[in-house]
Amino acid sequence: MKKALMTKTLFASLSLLTLFAPQSAHAQIVPQPWVSVGSQDGDVTYSVGARALNLGAELGFGPDGSTGVDILKFISLPVISPYVGLGYYSADKGVAFSGGVQVSATDKVFVGVGYNSVRGINGQLGIRF
Numbered sequence: 001m002k003k004a005l006m007t008k009t010l011f012a013s014l015s016l017l018t019l020f021a022p023q024s025a026h027a028q029i030v031p032q033p034w035v036s037v038g039s040q041d042g043d044v045t046y047s048v049g050a051r052a053l054n055l056g057a058e059l060g061f062g063p064d065g066s067t068g069v070d071i072l073k074f075i076s077l078p079v080i081s082p083y084v085g086l087g088y089y090s091a092d093k094g095v096a097f098s099g100g101v102q103v104s105a106t107d108k109v110f111v112g113v114g115y116n117s118v119r120g121i122n123g124q125l126g127i128r129f
Contacts (some may be wrong), residue, residue, distance in 0.1 A: 029053060030129045034102075034112065036060075038122025045119035049126075051102075056083065058098075062118045066091035070098050070116065079104050089118045102126070 029052060036047040040063050049058035049072070056072035068089030074081045085098040100114025102124065112124035 032110070032126055032128050034110070034124045034126025036112075036114070036122045036124045038114075038116070038120050040116075040118065040120030045116075045122065047116075047119065047122065049124075056085070058085070058087070060087070060089070060096075060116065060119050062089055062091075062093060062116075064091045064093075066093045066118060068093065068096060068118060070096060072098070074102075083114075085116075087116070087118075093118045100124075 031050040031052045033048070033050045036049065038045045043063035045060065045062050047058050047060035049056055051074060054074045054076050056074060058070040058072060060068050060070060062068065066089045068087050070085040070087030072083045072085035074083040081102045083100055083102070087096040087098065088094065089096050096116055096118040098114060098116040100112055102110050102112035105111050108128050110126045110128065114122050114124060116122065
């Protein structure tokens, strides 16, 4: 019971920190799209997303035919960009929480890893224009 409460408190704290963190002046205006493949309970999950001005949206396809949308908030640091998100999924999956990190691999390519409570752990590959 204590572990669950500590996990929820930590997630809420990080979410609020991300939401109210100041945005950098050089925030990317051109959308940065990505694709994602993951796994939840043995099922393969997919998503496509895009980020601009340290906000993102992700369309995800989860287990049991569920489909949903997540809204993400990024903290833009020089090489690494952590994020948290909140979404809603069909097929009685309901509200989803997500978090992860995207890392610059080159000037035009980034990779990431994330967790979504409906879609599970996922890997991301994206491009910058």
